[in-house]
Amino acid sequence: MHDLHSERMSGSETRAAGGLAMVFAFRMLGMFMVLPVLATYGMDLKGSTPALIGLAIGAYGLTQAFFQIPFGVISDRIGRRPVIYLGLLIFAAGSVLAAGADSIWGVIAGRVLQGAGAISAAVMALLSDLTREQHRTKSMAMIGMSIGLSFAVAMVVGPLLTRAFGLSGLFLATAGLAIVGILIIAFVVPSSAGPLQHRESGVAKQALIPTLKNPDLLRLDLGILALHAILMASFVALPLALVEQGNLPKEQHWWVYLTALLIGFFGMVPFIIYAEKKRQMKRVLVGAVAVLMLCELYFFEFGTSLQALVIGQVVFFTAFNLLEASLPSLISKVAPAGGKGTAMGVYSTSQFLGAAIGGIVGGWMYQHYGLSGVFIGCAAMALLWLIFAVNMKEPPYVTSLRLPLSAASLQDVGLVERLMAEPGVADAVVVADESAIYIKVDTQQLDRPSLDRLIGSAPVMS
Template sequence: MHDPHNERMSGSETRAAGGLALVFAFRMLGMFMVLPVLATYGMDLADATPALIGLAIGAYGLTQALLQIPFGMLSDRIGRRPVIYLGLLVFAAGAVLAAQADSIWGVIAGRILQGAGAISAAVMALLSDLTREQHRTKAMAMIGMSIGLSFAVAMVAGPLLTRAFGLHGLFWTTAGMALLGIAIVGLVVPRSNGPLHHRESEVAGKALLPTLRHPDLLRLDLGIFVLHAVLMASFVALPLSLVENAGLPKEQHWWVYLTALLIGFFGMLPFIIYGEKKRQMKRVLSGAVAVLLICELFFWRFGGSLQALVFGTVLFFTAFNLLEATLPSLISKVSPAGGKGTAMGVYATSQFLGAALGGILGGWLFQHGGLGMVFLGCAALCALWLVFAVTMREPPYVTSLRLPLPPAAARDAGLAERMLKLPGVADAIVVAEEAALYIKVDSEQLDRTSLEREINAAPAC
């Protein structure tokens, strides 16, 4: 029997996944390249204060959080491409506004406008439209990798580009990358046959309330909120610590971030493998949060020398990379059948809100209490998260599947109930309007033949 799961991705699917991963990467580069440089170079701008620098760092998160889910829903109505083009143009306009600014207020306005180009949900939905069921996870993973890679590149490229072209040049580069993203969507990404309604990649209105009431999903939303708040706040203080406490000129900061990111990336891999293979993801998550807390206390107490700051930054990025990779995987495991798209929408909103709060809080704490107060504030946030992380239940080790149903099976009221009796099926829901079955399965226990037999045995009516 021909198994579609052994097929390779088609040429058009590879182009779709590769093209959209590049669009994501360019946009994230533009967001993150200012992180390592704004605290040091931004103080030269008119009206700059530490609190306003913090606001400029986190400002994009406010508009991203507000518009993330509405833009995704708009793309269901008017099409994915118009929303993506509009979002990238708004993002480019924000970068141009920031590039032409002579005061910190202009940079803040530019960052707010950049964030208004909230296209993540529309890009993910277009990816679902252009890839078949059996390759969707692989395509989503390509986008996930592009986000991680763009963050790493941004940490190194930001200081190098700013050294060469100044803060204005950095924002002009960002605007250029947004326009390049438009060209990629227009010329590389294949056309789709129209929106494919798919609960694994879009927000479903009916699933929103259960998602907001789910205790373990809320713990994970708090986690990504704190993680990005701590990241943004730390980058108000860390670049300044390297200059003031360690005497490292701002033009040389790139090698610290490059070292930390490379070691951090390879350092996290054994923990991810251990967590998945041994089914100990809760232990890995709680351990990484504890390491993040220790890092912030270490920066506060021992961050007076270059060696200490480099060591702390390496440890920080090992824990950060591990958490950044682990949290979406846990959302996927914990979310109910057919609720992953909605859970990811709420999760992304929490992430951007965290980034906004972290920048604002970091700048305010620095202005009123100095560098040490920023690190202590971050440590307090990590301690709060740790309390919620250790009280989380061990997540179910399940995979989400979406199976198209024949018409008779889609009308079968008892199908989901019968599915739940099969070994290895943790959750199941039939969405009649999509003629699809969403199930969560433990692949080590699932008997695929019984699953297919149950679907095909649906009574004709």
Template sequence: MHDKHSERMSATERRAAVGLALVFAFRMLGMFMVLPVLATYGQALDGATPALIGLAIGAYGLTQAILQIPFGALSDRIGRRPVIIGGLLIFAVGAAVAACSHSIWGVIAGRILQGAGAISAAVMALLSDLTREQNRTKAMATIGMSIGVSFAVAMVGGPLLTRAFGLSGLFWTTVGLALVGLLLVLFVVPVSSRAMQHRESSVARQALGATLRNPDLLRLNLGIGVLHAVLMSSFVVLPLAMAERAGLPKEEHWWVYLTALVVGFFAMVPFIIYGEKKRQMKRVLLGAVAILALCELFFYVFYAHLIALIVSIIIFFTAFNLLEASLPSLVSKVAPAGGKGTAMGIYSTSQFLGSAAGGILGGWLFQHGGLSIVFLGCAALCVVWLVVAATMREPPYVTSLRMPLTPAAAKDKGLAERLMALPGVADAIVVTNSDEMAVYIKIDTKQVDRAALEQLVNSASAA
């Protein structure tokens, strides 16, 4: 029997974290592998136009945005596993439709179906069911890392696979990855004995209104939407700029992305450490958005010069990786106690809407104005984001905690007030539903005496 207070992950928790991280990674691979290749190889598809290629790049974001929160709610009702299994099957069918298609419309239909397998919320909820409170952050971090790694692998693997097997081979690989994910869910991920209500990892209807009215969360939602719109729009034209204007054959693009992602990953780390340690995340965020805007202007000026283009792609990915890593952390800091799951659900929806809008807008601008107009449009979006982000407050440097309560403690009307009176406690909410008796607390780890906090909650429980 594993000690329930142990800080070490149990074998079951490790299996859950690794298994679900791989499910996430394989699905993200399938989504992103087309990004660096569709603009170049997609031109051979029947009926392909720049606008339709842009739609194919971003189409998955539409269904993903619409279905992500409803699928999460459905998993509360019918169980996590049926929703995840169903989502992976829909995703595999979508990839198969795209693999069998010789026309751009078939690929668009396949991408829309791929997005309909919207299992992110259900996967996160299952992870909460299978891990204990003290190990949940580690488990979530495992999934976060798997997403970052899968994006990097997709950017390099997409061009290599397409060079070897063509676009249809790329989509068949995606079908295989989805089926491997299905096997992981069936045979590796442990079966949960309970579906836990957990406001840190799932959307709570009660928190929706407050989350949608929070100005700092709205700024961050706009930010992730713009970031993914700029990414998708840029990839409608960047591969073409490299292949047709700068003279680098499309079969060679993989090493540019590999260099950009490796350098970008290591280059962003000092900025993240500086922002967190010195509590200057707003400054880091604004700097990264400004660099993103400058990169787009650099693309606009130098898209026909190979070395300049490669250098600016490397800087672009440094800023992109930095923003991709820091925005979710900012959301969890800014979200009210017990509102993190809801805030992240809306944030993810904004991200997918941005992906869809970026692909569609990039394709439309390219068709009507050429390469340079797309880069100018992306730069303009970044400037809008910069202006909006400049008005946000420095985020509170707090960590979210959830502590389960006994029925006796849940009846303690003054518990939230007493917790809020402790130095370093920024926010606290006591939830007393019969299916979710817990207290959610936001604490500044530099100020809070964790032992005093636990003693206060435990003494309320004992009373």
């Protein structure tokens, strides 16, 4: 029997993963492009104050956090595509509303509506419907990379687009991207047989309470909340610091972000490799949080020249990219067997909540205490996170498997116990209504043939 794990992704799986990664990227591009420009260009809008600019930056996070899990659950009922189409249309409508606005309140309303098109859970679920087990991690990684890339592109393209077409042109471009997303779902992404009930990608109601009670998962949820709060608050202050302290006209900010993101992206790679290969994830995470805190203190103390601000941002984005990439991988290691989808749902909700808090608090801090108030506030958030992160346990270095079970294996009451006795098996749970077993394994210790014999089946494609 040839090893399924070395088998290549089929054409339709590649189309599904590539198409959905593009939909994700376009939507995120629309969310992020306003970050580097709203603080500088938004001051020209009627009724604008720094606190309201902060609200406009973070407002999408509130509705995104609120609708994220419900939209995922509805997509289990009525199918993924209708939910994704609806979400993208709501997002486009929010962009058009913001484009037509001449006051800051109109932009805030547009951002709130943009966030209400919360499709991430439905997109992830559709990806699971369209890819086989052994390629799922690869597909999820493609989406992760597309989000990272869209963030980098947004930071550079946002200022360039706004320079050419103003804020309303930027929001119209965002609406256009959402329409392209709809076309990709309609014509590129293959159709699926229907929603699969799948605990690695969707939120399972049974797993919700245990997830909310798990201290290790909550620590990571707090981490992503703090990371995005710090990011959004920093972007109330950094564009203004570049203008006020660095004497850099807002039309030229794009090259600062391009430099910082490029160096930051390549700078994080060795740390990611070290964390995974040497199994030092905790050390790398704690170090990156400490660096983030030091960056904010550095901006507060030394961020008075363009050169200092550029150096600070390079280091900031190295730490930010490293944390953004390692937290989801920690969630999948720490989540109990069969609980990864639910853990990721709560994690995403925390991320959007963090974005909302960061924008709102950052704008308020700037209005009352100026740039230094925002940097000190961000350093305080990072310190709080550091205190929680230092106490985390070294995560288990495990991978999740989902294997189909035969009717006979489903009846086997001692199966989980025998599996848990196998070297390398950290956790196992049978989900009868999916006729499947979820297992967390340490691949360095696992004897795969012996595992397959125990389950009574060579791994079948799911």
